[in-house]
Amino acid sequence: xxxxxxxxxxxxxxxxxxxxxxxxxxxxxxxxxxxxxxxxxxxxxxxxxxxxxxxxxxxxxxxxxxxxxxxxxxxxxxxxxxxxxxxxxxxxxxxxxxxxxxxxxxxxxxxxxxxxxxxxxxxxxxxxxxxxxxxxxxxxxxxxxxxxxxxxxxxxxxxxxxxxxxxxxxxxxxxxxxxxxxxxxxxxxxxxxxxxxxxxxxxxxxxxxxxxxxxxxxxxxxxxxxxxxxxxxxxxxxxxxxxxxxxxxxxxxxxxxxxxxxxxxxxxxxxxxxxxxxxxxxxxxxxxxxxxxxxxxxxxxxxxxxxxxxxxxxxxxxxxxxxxxxxxxxxxx
Numbered sequence: 001x002x003x004x005x006x007x008x009x010x011x012x013x014x015x016x017x018x019x020x021x022x023x024x025x026x027x028x029x030x031x032x033x034x035x036x037x038x039x040x041x042x043x044x045x046x047x048x049x050x051x052x053x054x055x056x057x058x059x060x061x062x063x064x065x066x067x068x069x070x071x072x073x074x075x076x077x078x079x080x081x082x083x084x085x086x087x088x089x090x091x092x093x094x095x096x097x098x099x100x101x102x103x104x105x106x107x108x109x110x111x112x113x114x115x116x117x118x119x120x121x122x123x124x125x126x127x128x129x130x131x132x133x134x135x136x137x138x139x140x141x142x143x144x145x146x147x148x149x150x151x152x153x154x155x156x157x158x159x160x161x162x163x164x165x166x167x168x169x170x171x172x173x174x175x176x177x178x179x180x181x182x183x184x185x186x187x188x189x190x191x192x193x194x195x196x197x198x199x200x201x202x203x204x205x206x207x208x209x210x211x212x213x214x215x216x217x218x219x220x221x222x223x224x225x226x227x228x229x230x231x232x233x234x235x236x237x238x239x240x241x242x243x244x245x246x247x248x249x250x251x252x253x254x255x256x257x258x259x260x261x262x263x264x265x266x267x268x269x270x271x272x273x274x275x276x277x278x279x280x281x282x283x284x285x286x287x288x289x290x291x292x293x294x295x296x297x298x299x300x301x302x303x304x305x306x307x308x309x310x311x312x313x314x315x316x317x318x319x320x321x322x323x324x325x326x327x328x329x330x331x332x333x
Contacts, residue, residue: 033125041142069114083118233261
């Protein structure tokens with residue numbers, strides 16, 4: 001699979017370079033929406049903690065009196081092509097199957113924000129503006145050049161040798177680079193030398209808590225002594241395994257599924273068979289997966305809990321974010 005991704009990466013990088021050249025020479029021009037746009041993206045295939053950072057950014061904006069809306073493609077959701085409004089900040093009007101799992105997860109965490117789904121993110125921005133939102137957070141937007149952004153934030157983990165969507169040099173387009181801690185010092189120094197004009201900060205990922213399907217926090221220390229079965233359907237299942245290890249959780253068995261896995265009946269049966277076969281007491285999964293199995297009657301007799309993760313970074317990063325937004329008339333932090 002890794003070899004296939006690297007092969008596809010070459011074509012993807014080539015296509016991105018052509019597209020970027022068209023925008024650089026102004027043959028193509030991005031559309032500027034009526035509200036401030038902050039893009040959160042990456043350059044590698046696979047997860048890079050974009051969504052946890054989006055949740056952190058939402059919390060900071062709300063704390064400072066700014067009304068944000070998330071504008072996202074809604075990958076693999078029914079609304080991906082046609083578009084839809086998952087949340088207007090007052091009520092939710094869709095399911096995860098319509099919006100996609102990550103937008104729905106975001107709306108559960110912050111029901112007071114807007115969540116707009118669909119490929120046409122310019123129109124999503126117009127809808128968000130008309131509903132009174134002040135900032136559009138463009139989730140996974142670094143390669144989406146059609147929409148003008150006031151601030152480009154890119155997350156990158158240099159310690160993992162992952163195939164890239166576009167060359168590392170493309171980060172020069174970004175305003176802020178977030179480097180995950182843990183990379184070799186020489187690798188980080190090389191990045192600093194190649195990208196001296198990009199503001200660079202570091203970030204770490206940590207466990208914020210353990211929750212049941214009703215989103216009520218439980219004690220990790222009490223449950224980690226149980227017989228645990230773990231499963232997930234995310235881009236980098238090894239990261240979830242490492243988080244379990246950090247929490248002192250040693251699963252009897254670990255089941256990785258493809259990213260954005262919808263958990264059809266055969267997958268539920270696989271989990272159930274292993275749960276009872278290993279005489280497990282509980283199942284642990286990710287927050288993104290919990291969104292899709294909540295209310296699934298096939299899990300009614302299997303206790304499932306999810307780990308909630310968070311992003312830690314320097315406070316100065318958010319001061320820098322507000323300095324960019326201030327240009328659009330928003331308040332300073």
